[in-house]
Amino acid sequence: MRALTVIAEMGTGGAESVVADLAGHLVATGHEACVASNGGWRADALARIGVATLAIPLRASGPTQFARAVARLRRATAARPVDVVHAHNVRASLAAHLGIRAGRRWRPPLVTTVHGLADGDYTRAARLLAVSDLVVAVSDDVAARLTAGGLDPARLRVIENAVPSPVADPAVRAEVRAELGLAGESRVALCVARLATPKRIDLLLEAWGEVPDATLLLAGDGPDRAALERRATPLGDRVRFLGERRDVGRLLSVADLVVLPSDREGLPMAVLEALAAGVPVVASAVGGLPQLGDDAVELVAPRRPDALAAGVRRVLDDPARRDALVSAGRALVEQRFSSARMQSDYESVYEGVRKGARPS
Template sequence: MVAGGLPAARVRVVDNAPDHPAELDRDTARTDLGLSRTGPVVLCLARLAPPKRPDLVVRAIAQVPGVRLLVAGDGVLRAEVEGLVRELDLGGRVEVLGDRRDVARLLAAADLVVLSSDSEGLPITVLEAMAAGVPVVASRVGGLIDLDPDAVRLVEPDDVDALGAAVSELLSDPALALAQAVRARELVAQRFSTSAMDRGYRAVVRELVGRPAPPADASSI
């Protein structure tokens, strides 16, 4: 907005707060999805449309043997993604699920969430994964750049090799993945809670109507 000409002094940012997925049992989630209880599972949760670049995730997974990829989402790139899966002979390792309403189950079953967009704001899917304690690998773009690097692994956009290397490293180092997941949950609690979002919107409204802020313990405008 500032780059488009809006004075920076007029810009207020209120971060979104993700839904906190229900805590589901990993083994049960995998059984429900027809997955093995062992073996790494990577989840790409995104619209299959520009600028999400799901093709990069598929190509990166092709570089990491033994990994199962679930692609949850639909859109104009679905046929292209399915064609790429056939081209790379990944039919046994990559499943394109289409639109889903069981995000909590998918996150419970996953060891890692990957988002390889060319551009982003601050994706709700990343915040949902962080809230669920699932490590994230994502492109270094948009609002993702401002996240704590200890909470989300960022790689340069449009770089299949870097994406594959980051996936491989986190899957092969459980302690590193756990530390990232713990920090991510802390960050969500600190910065992306529903109470923080509520306070942000209330502050904007008060500023617009010219009313002073109420005491810290007040619960209404």
């Protein structure tokens, strides 16, 4: 099988992590895989293990860049047809349909994974995703929103994201603490998120004033960084902006908890990675996060800095609660969120759409 994946870019985000996992698995099991994107460090890493990459200008907004991406896909697949196309989110799906399928006698099946959208975008997405043979939602919440927006449930399947099992190395903790200048055994919270409005880092900074004796590490970049840095000035060195990082696993080794205050989420990889690494999570009860259960995640009311601060303090100050979250989180990942399970589910989807069937 020759599979082509289309995604805006291949940087640090959760969707990119899923693409890297699936593409690497395809190559390892004897298939051909190509990832078309605007590039990024994950694309470079995939190329080193035998995954083909195709540069398309899909990250930039506007019709000109979109048209160029479509033309590049059309040229590439005219020279070498593919057996299945897997797009991530709506814009990539439209580019894939127009570039690879429209006007051609051979129309390879198109699968779209929706990782999460703004609340007001689901109706439009449901309409536009008529171009896809099958739509995959990463959580029941995303699936319910797409269905409410008008997508036929018969064309929809839920496949939850997954993470590989981490390899623990006790020496890394001391090494990373030294690199970051973290004194002694001071308590550390980690937030891995794009510095943009839906992630509500502004709310987290407001809450942090009510969390004494703890350092907040912000791993990520985005359009709101400068404004957030100004807002964090009164908190001094208790807040560190680390920029975009490729070593989230190393950062997790020094974290006493992971915090995610988002307004909306699908099923965030940062949370699953924390659970797999044995790091307790405090997160807004939005999107697919409540489905993880409050025994595995400290769920707090969204858009409320007081609730967020209270949740963080509860986990930091109560060793029994922290240990219970760690135990339940690891068990949850083993049961539901293994890479092997996700890879098998997508293999089933690819096989089904290639046969003209829509798996139930």
